[in-house]
Amino acid sequence: MELTLNFENKSVLITGGASGMGLLLGQCYAKAGAKVALVDINGEELDKQVAEIAAYNPNVMGICIDIRDYQKVEEARDAVVERFGSIDILVNCAGGAEKRILKAKGEFHEVPIEVYDFGIDVNLKGALYFDHAVMAQMAKQMSGVIVHLGSITGQEGCSGNVAYSASKSALMNGMTKSIALAGAPYNVRCICVAPGPVLTRAAMAKMKTLMDRAAEPQEIVDFILFATSEKGAFMTGTNYLIDGGRDIMRNKT
Helix, strand or coil: CCCCCCCCCCEEEEECCCCHHHHHHHHHHHHCCCEEEEEECCHHHHHHHHHHHHCCCCCEEEEECCCCCHHHHHHHHHHHHHHHCCCCEEEECCCCCHHHHHCCCCCHHHCCHHHHHHHHHHHHHHHHHHHHHHHHHHHHHCCEEEEEECCHHHHHCCCCCHHHHHHHHHHHHHHHHHHHHHHHHHCEEEEEEEECCECCCHHHHHCCCCCCCCECHHHHHHHHHHHHCHHHCCCCCCEEEECCCHHHHHHCC
16 A cells, blocks of 8 residues: 655744755655745755745745754744744754864864864754744644654764764753653654664765665655654654664674
8 A cells, every 4th residue: 555645734844954854855845745944054055945846836935044043043933934824843954963064173182162062052952942942833733743863873972073973862862752741732742763874975875784775865754754744643752763773783793
């Protein structure tokens, strides 16, 4: 039996929506009939991608902000509600490894602390800010789904991008459970999806998995689409590791 997911009349807000899995998610939601708001700090790329989606779904908007600014996060929430009337799904995709993004070099103790401040702010506080702002709207609606994007790095640890690893671990465990508990009285679900290596960057192909390959971005996106649909209505408070068996490779004999 074919599984068809329909998001007509649903409003979706995606951070990190101008590239990578955030963009692919936005495209897929738009093709499934959703109203889509893409949030990103790269205004030029955001405008380009919004225009391309608008060619087949006019119910799309782009919001260029820095997710480290809570006032701007609240303004983004209000803009989406003003245009679409609700926020039914929030997907926190924005983030990345701080040393790679800021082009920092050196061992942990050699890297300026400001680099790690950036990593915590973008990867953890940015999601917390959006959860907090959007939960206020979802509580009014008495419905909603919040998704965190974790990482196998949050499971394994990482001596290089320490803030990234710590932030993803927090999202995958305490924060997802806590937001699920906070949202339950309002019929708001919260889950985390933690990928292993994904081919959003060519370098990911070098990371080993039990399946001897990295994931295609669509494989991760398809799970998020399912989990945020009515088909996933009994899923909350849990982290879903989609890593091709990388986490259990240490147990392989």
